[in-house]
Amino acid sequence: MSQFTNVTVSKKANVYFNGGVTSRTVVFADGTKKTLGLMLPGTYEFTTDTIEIMEITAGDLLVLLPGESEWKPYQGGTQFEVPANATFKMDVKTITDYVCSFVSVS
Amino acid sequence: MSQFTNVTVSKKANVYFNGGVTSRTVVFADGTKKTLGLMLPGTYEFTTDTIEIMEITAGDLLVLLPGESEWKPYQGGTQFEVPANATFKMDVKTITDYVCSFVSVS
Numbered sequence: 001m002s003q004f005t006n007v008t009v010s011k012k013a014n015v016y017f018n019g020g021v022t023s024r025t026v027v028f029a030d031g032t033k034k035t036l037g038l039m040l041p042g043t044y045e046f047t048t049d050t051i052e053i054m055e056i057t058a059g060d061l062l063v064l065l066p067g068e069s070e071w072k073p074y075q076g077g078t079q080f081e082v083p084a085n086a087t088f089k090m091d092v093k094t095i096t097d098y099v100c101s102f103v104s105v106s
Numbered sequence: 107m108s109q110f111t112n113v114t115v116s117k118k119a120n121v122y123f124n125g126g127v128t129s130r131t132v133v134f135a136d137g138t139k140k141t142l143g144l145m146l147p148g149t150y151e152f153t154t155d156t157i158e159i160m161e162i163t164a165g166d167l168l169v170l171l172p173g174e175s176e177w178k179p180y181q182g183g184t185q186f187e188v189p190a191n192a193t194f195k196m197d198v199k200t201i202t203d204y205v206c207s208f209v210s211v212s
Contacts, residue, residue, distance in 0.1 A: 008111045019146045040125045
């Protein structure tokens with residue numbers, strides 16, 4: 001699936017780390033939300049609210065997941081999951097394109 | 107209008123100038139296309155295929171339109187139009203969020 005159909009997309013970008021990480025919010029017909037994002041090379045730390053599934057569309061990065069001591073490599077075509085209310089770090093080596101899904105557990 | 111509804115959005119980003127300018131392509135139900143883009147500070151030159159209407163959502167830049175000798179300032183809430191098959195330059199002063207509409211004349 002190379003595109004999302006029948007969605008609502010915000011005109012305004014989400015900008016983090018002075019533009020090092022930027023994304024657009026996409027809302028689906030069922031109310032679920034994803035962000036389509038891009039990260040420039042650099043090191044970034046984020047804290048989740050919900051479970052987040054990070055699908056790497058293109059690029060090359062190292063990820064330090066919460067509770068782990070080892071950075072693990074991810075590339076285009078791979079994904080990782082971050083628990084809710086957790087902090088994780090990314091060391092982006094080449095421009096990285098991603099889709100982040102937010103998973104609410106009710 | 108702060109968002110676009112009932113659209114198709116590409117998962118893959120368009121990346122120019124080593125990530126200085128990035129955008130996502132949005133296709134509307136009537137087949138028309140826009141890009142939702144973000145520019146980091148820097149100077150960029152683009153060449154159009156169709157007429158392009160650049161709506162600045164946020165930010166601050168100078169623009170040199172084709173055939174003009176004077177750079178003109180634009181900010182969030184303003185827009186400019188570029189003819190088809192023309193080259194224009196932008197000198198982006200602060201992170202600039204834009205919507206670009208492509209106008210095909212048949």
